[in-house]
Amino acid sequence: TQLLEQSPQFLSIQEGENLTVYCNSSSVFSSLQWYRQEPGEGPVLLVTVVTGGEVKKLKRLTFQFGDARKDSSLHITAAQPGDTGLYLCALSRGSARQLTFGSGTQLTVLP
Amino acid sequence: NAGVTQTPKFQVLKTGQSMTLQCAQDMNHEYMSWYRQDPGMGLRLIHYSVGAGITDQGEVPNGYNVSRSTTEDFPLRLLSAAPSQTSVYFCASSSQGSYNSPLHFGNGTRLTVT
Numbered sequence: 454t455q456l457l458e459q460s461p462q463f464l465s466i467q468e469g470e471n472l473t474v475y476c477n478s479s480s481v482f483s484s485l486q487w488y489r490q491e492p493g494e495g496p497v498l499l500v501t502v503v504t505g506g507e508v509k510k511l512k513r514l515t516f517q518f519g520d521a522r523k524d525s526s527l528h529i530t531a532a533q534p535g536d537t538g539l540y541l542c543a544l545s546r547g548s549a550r551q552l553t554f555g556s557g558t559q560l561t562v563l564p
Numbered sequence: 565n566a567g568v569t570q571t572p573k574f575q576v577l578k579t580g581q582s583m584t585l586q587c588a589q590d591m592n593h594e595y596m597s598w599y600r601q602d603p604g605m606g607l608r609l610i611h612y613s614v615g616a617g618i619t620d621q622g623e624v625p626n627g628y629n630v631s632r633s634t635t636e637d638f639p640l641r642l643l644s645a646a647p648s649q650t651s652v653y654f655c656a657s658s659s660q661g662s663y664n665s666p667l668h669f670g671n672g673t674r675l676t677v678t
């Protein structure tokens with residue numbers, strides 16, 4: 454079983470601060486997806502990263518795939534209360550879309 | 565634009581009872597799957613299906629059955645509920661075209677087994 458670890462588990466910050474959350478695997482993976490989940494809802498895909506060293510930006514969110522393709526990070530600039538949620542990374546195994554999820558980072562942005 | 569619809573939203577069962585969690589999608593997606601989400605453990609794959617008539621086990625299949633008689637529906641059956649099955653259950657679907665196709669999740673069923 455491929456282990457996928459996320460850190461920190463919990464993060465509480467003030468509006469306007471920057472933050473980074475991390476996703477690390479015990480082995481190389483071909484691609485990784487980041488999801489955000491709000492209370493009472495299912496996860497929603499934010500981005501997929503495929504190439505080692507790849508950087509993708511989604512407004513104030515910056516996603517990076519490590520050069521060795523064993524880690525990824527999500528950086529949020531000037532966090533807003535609307536960014537509050539559970540951030541999950543997930544990697545895909547095989548051709549049947551079996552995603553393995555990390556345990557998530559619960560982010561709270563205080564106004 | 566319904567997407568993935570799960571019913572019921574909440575359910576309380578007694579140990580030993582059986583029930584079926586319903587999942588339907590209107591996006592003509594070939595791939596459907598069931599996950600359970602427990603605190604501190606993320607989402608774990610229970611069963612999945614790559615098309616009508618085809619199902620397979622995921623990471624935690626014990627105590628659950630599935631069937632896929634149509635493209636749209638993928639029900640999850642608990643044959644004899646146990647307290648360890650208390651969890652939030654999510655159904656998801658995606659197109660089969662690319663392994664990077666996003667999963668579309670329903671809003672979950674919160675199950676409590678007493």
